[in-house]
Amino acid sequence: MIRVKTFPITRLLSTNAPSFKQEGNSLEPAKGLELQKSHERLPIDDQVASEEPLEIWLKHPLKQAGKASLLLTTMRSPGDDIALVKGWLHTSGLLDNDADVQRITHTGSGRVKGSTANQVLVTLHPQSHFDIHSLHSQGGSHIEYVNSGCGVCGQRSIDVLLDKIPAQETQSRTKLTAREVFSLAANLRSQQGVFALTGGCHGAGLFILGKAHTYHSELVDVREDIGRHNALDKLIGANLSLLIPKKTLNQGAEITSEKPAEKAPEYGVVISSRISFDIVQKAAMANIGMILAMGAPSSLAIELAQECDICIAGFIGQNRINVYTCDHRIV
Secondary structure (H helix, E strand, O other), X not given: XXXXXXXXXXXXXXXXXXXXXXXXXXXXXXOOOOOOXXXXXXXXXXXXXXXXXXXXXXXXXXXXXHOOEEEEEEEEOOOOHHHHHHHHHHHOOOOOOHHHEEEEEEEEEEEEOOEEXXXXXXXXXXXOOOOHHHHHHOOOOOOOEEOOOOOOOOOOOHHHHHHOOOOOOOOOOOOEOXXXXXXXXXXXXXXXXXXXXXXXXXXXXXXXXXXXXXXXXXXXXXXXXXXXXXXXXXXHXXXXXXXXXXXXXXXXXXXXXXXXXXXXXXXXXXXXOOEOHHHHHHHHHOOEEEEEEOOOEOHXXXXXXXXXXXXXXXXXXXXXXXXXXXXXXXX
């Protein structure tokens, strides 16, 4: 559970607050309304979503004498840290396979400019080919600092991210009804406990597609964070075994898939934020075929979704859905 902090604030209240009307995709103040010149000032205690730094350290037991190196410091809402790191390692393309990681553990706290910084240690499998030295020699480091609002800050190249997106084996034909889309959005809102308290957290929910006996508007899992991309990384990291076929490392350190199984179901996500490039990129890395959002997509997000055959829909409201790609999949 994400931590919430309480701060004393002053709330200004007016009994003649302006109303709003719909103008295209935005809300505009209705004309002819004025705020009162006087207003009420109330001292209250307000609940605020926590934001703290997280240091991610990386160690290969057979390299650099087994010493850990600082990979990056990121800002996030405390909680689900292991899932966040696991998801980020995968969606950033740093690790191609979950089997490369032997374990991820909390190792204590440090200090970052006066703030407490939780520390997480990623210990790689002895047979992993991940090259820590090369990582740091190519431009200093992969990422040194990531704020909670940026999903691709510090990446050496956008092309590197795009090259790591797995090719789609088959075109998805799984569909949702508009009623199911509205239901998914409502279910996400109802399960955003921290947002209900603070109004300051993004949410991401996972749902399953393609099974006739499954009601598509049920959410498998929901995660929250002050950063929209963090919320998605937490969701992906917590459910990586569902989203990505499990692989193992053999004695020759070659990656091999486990015994083939029946075709895995397709998954989608519903998010409380806008759809930016990094959201689509992370979804593509996790084999997620549909993104539903309360906000708008960016132009680059639409273009990448078209290339990856990902259905994206935004501005999900009480009586509308804007479908930007694969419009045949929402009926």
